[in-house]
Amino acid sequence: EDNIIDLLSEKERMLSIELREEYIKRFGEISQTTFRKHIWEEFLNGSDIIVYVVDSADKERLDLATEEFWRVVNLSSLKGIPVLVLANKQDLPDALDAGEIAAKMKLFQLRNRSFAVYPISALKGEGIEEAFKWVADRFK
Numbered sequence: 001e002d003n004i005i006d007l008l009s010e011k012e013r014m015l016s017i018e019l020r021e022e023y024i025k026r027f028g029e030i031s032q033t034t035f036r037k038h039i040w041e042e043f044l045n046g047s048d049i050i051v052y053v054v055d056s057a058d059k060e061r062l063d064l065a066t067e068e069f070w071r072v073v074n075l076s077s078l079k080g081i082p083v084l085v086l087a088n089k090q091d092l093p094d095a096l097d098a099g100e101i102a103a104k105m106k107l108f109q110l111r112n113r114s115f116a117v118y119p120i121s122a123l124k125g126e127g128i129e130e131a132f133k134w135v136a137d138r139f140k
Helices: 037-044 059-073 098-104 128-138
Strands: 006-008 014-019 023-028 050-055 083-088 115-119
Touching (some): 083 128, 098 115, 115 128
Parallel strands (some): 006 023, 083 115
Antiparallel strands (some): 014 023
8 A cells, every 4th residue: 555656637437557566556537627625635635646647639628637736736735745747648749748738737836846747648658657767766
């Protein structure tokens, strides 16, 4: 249980993956369209890191994803913990790159915590290992 990491996305489902055998990740997905502070606080209570996945190719919904992101990181129980943003769908030609995602989400306004943005393609499995290496390095 000490090496379980909760991730949030938009489809309200749970799944597990194993990365390099030493980390088992639990993905909890909660709908972005219905932010309910008490649900998020309960789900995220005791978390050591926030991993937030955004669809880099969906520019129309990026504003909503950004609003939800800031609601989550501003929860009092999550103050100061590291943040990893995964800029997914980098395999699509119109996807924003990691720097563009960071700028649009105003990630440089994060204070008193480490953060990173990694470009990934979940479909192709690209960038995921590097991103979770960053996570592992936070806890060495």
